[in-house]
Amino acid sequence: MTVTPVAKSGPAYFPNEPKGPSVKTSTIPGPKGKATIEEISQVHDVGAVKFPVDYEKSVGNYLVDVDGNVLLDVYSQIATIPVGYNNPTLLEAAKSDEAAIAMMNRPALGNYPPKNWAGMAQEGAIDFAPKGQKYVYYQMSGSDANEVAYKLAMLYRFNNLPRANGAYTEEENTSCMNNSSPGSPEIAVLSFRHSFHGRLFGSLSTTRSKPVHKLGMPAFQWPQADFPALRYPLEKHTTENQDEENRCIEEVEHILSTHHCPIAACIIEPIQSEGGDNHASNEFFHKLQATLKKHNVLFIVDEVQTGMGSTGAMWAHEHWNLPTPPDMVTFSKKFQAAGVYYHDKKLRPHAYQHFNTWMGDPLRAIHAKYIAKEIRNKNLLDNVKTVGDFLYMSLEKLAEKHSGKINNIRGKGKGTFIAWDCESSAARDAFVGRMKMNGINIGGCGVAAIRLRPMLVFQQHHAEILLNKIDELI
């Protein structure tokens, strides 16, 4: 296939990148990879290992495995590598005094913050926060960032319950030590079908993507609403998609009015990722916010996978242009630090109500600062938009050419955050395997979807390699 460039590819961000993928072994993992897995198995679980990687040799958009196979990586360690393997700016930052001191004198941040913590949090989070988000709590992963958001919402509600003299009652103080109400009240978080918000016990109660995540675990009796199941192409299904979104909003309204216990917050991904790259319209999110406000339910946007630029905006929910900011926005993955943005100081609970030993990791705040600088200095958001538009348009052409093989392409105008459905789950899995054996590391999600999650340094010449392989192998 010859694809029509929509923009000239700029100079390569990584001049020392391989010219393209190359696969030497008849399987991936090859013989060395298999031996390495066996070795790892002696100390660590290997049930989900795809192949071991030589990170020293990996560069830019290319992964090198232990057998010397070179793969173009459009999955990026489950969407977490922001600006390329062995990015020289980041490697230099890693060896700085600043990083070494932060790493080896890790503080209990909540008690003994470093003298420059205001500046570190400013440059490592607030400077590139979503519009309207003024404050941050750091955590360790997306999953516990979401749990902290739930806790803040619950505490906000609990602390504002009317009490005689403002103090917690004796009954509250004693019952909570027994895990009982009213001190440990029944209180819920609303999430959506097919959502993924993590796998700790609280976040898992809001995750609704796959049984493998949930089987065998106890869960809170929290409600779920349908996420809109849009039909594609969008322009041919305008009315029915609007009806579908209205139906989902009505379900939210119904749940908020009838659930058996109070609902402190509602959490949603701007694009449901693990659940299949499910999108909804800007209007849907506007209506959702309005509905939540009406019921005094806090609005948490989970930007763990969508944040830090891959939709062409720093934060995916910025595409919505909401009239007021969401109450909280959670982040992790490409951010490398994890945590919760919040827009109003009133969400800070009393001292020690939200607290833990480390309260995050200044080292990863430094890391995030350098990632954000790299995004700004190299105009990577522009790169993502340009390459994303090119990718989307080219995929539409490929879909026409290979009828029935590339279905429901989604992510128009959302940078490189693009997905499509294969004919079936089996066809998707086979396609992922063929791509790997042809030098492309690509990921699936949902039932039969392929999700593109390249890094922000994925350029047009990489996109051309990817598109040609899809054309060849689909």
Add this chain to the structure above:
Amino acid sequence: MTVTPVAKSGPAYFPNEPKGPSVKTSTIPGPKGKATIEEISQVHDVGAVKFPVDYEKSVGNYLVDVDGNVLLDVYSQIATIPVGYNNPTLLEAAKSDEAAIAMMNRPALGNYPPKNWAGMAQEGAIDFAPKGQKYVYYQMSGSDANEVAYKLAMLYRFNNLPRANGAYTEEENTSCMNNSSPGSPEIAVLSFRHSFHGRLFGSLSTTRSKPVHKLGMPAFQWPQADFPALRYPLEKHTTENQDEENRCIEEVEHILSTHHCPIAACIIEPIQSEGGDNHASNEFFHKLQATLKKHNVLFIVDEVQTGMGSTGAMWAHEHWNLPTPPDMVTFSKKFQAAGVYYHDKKLRPHAYQHFNTWMGDPLRAIHAKYIAKEIRNKNLLDNVKTVGDFLYMSLEKLAEKHSGKINNIRGKGKGTFIAWDCESSAARDAFVGRMKMNGINIGGCGVAAIRLRPMLVFQQHHAEILLNKIDELI
């Protein structure tokens, strides 16, 4: 007070340490500290801040705050700093290629482990694992390490339920997506009164130390047993302490026989730390293990605070000499990496049943490797034992001298993991404040306890400074 040395103090580990504490300002935080807190408050919660620290200037056992006050630190960032501030060996490690590559190419470990992951996990965890523990899962913090241990125990039970053809039933697969039984079964973890195991939703359901941790949060209906309330001095209360421990074991037995749902695991701290430095005898833990085995309930030892040497053994539960290893041991804090040791491969669930994006952090595994090397190379366990014995003996003398002020000293033969009770909660808080203003950063726990949590590089000359200040200020 003149204390009698029990051993000569060896050469100082940090020749460039201050000779002693010095306090310049009339409050801590002083004027610069207060201004710094105000600045931090613009972006981050400061409700629990004690004082901001100049980590560049801190060295060995000494913290330097932003006002230039120099404090001998026997609290060590809530018991997390293992081998001194700005330890030169660790700083060098932080600037290595190995660390920079691990930091800036952070992998999705479960899918794409680094080629040398077996060696990293071996040197960064298994080489200094508790006896009998052969495998490791890394996590991010003590709290989520405990949750993973709960999940492994629950999955072990769930996966071994008898099923017609070995596959999960349709009902299990569908009900779990609705947070309902049988796919999301009611299943419990047993913990002990006054325990602390973390503050995520699952770990919080096992934490029973203080209302401030639990108020406002929903909790699972999980059981708790009494932890022995021993009387001191131990040698004068042998029979009643035995009776007390037997009573607690009987309560465990009763709970395991009567709880309304299955109990997958029991978690216990070797020394309940946050809850007040509560100890129990080796025999108690032997009996506990036997009782759990009888009921097929997995035994999890939470070594988050006690692990990595501060009791004079690498792992506190090694003091017990159990006939067989505990099923799982969790770690964090001084380890800098967090996670779960397990002794039997049968605890590995099916692929993706325990999985998350990062599955830990190779950088912190490297960090742990260097900490363990430093402990070995400098014989720090011997140092902890010697200094700990000296501290304990000297505190006993001080207790005699200051009748009623230093009560229930505990931690004999447990290195520097020593605590005592003040007359009251208020007296404890006042003492902590006075110590700080006299250059000693010291921590409390439980109702009225002082807990000593110095680093492993805390030597006799530091202990003498500490003891003299206690003598002066108690």
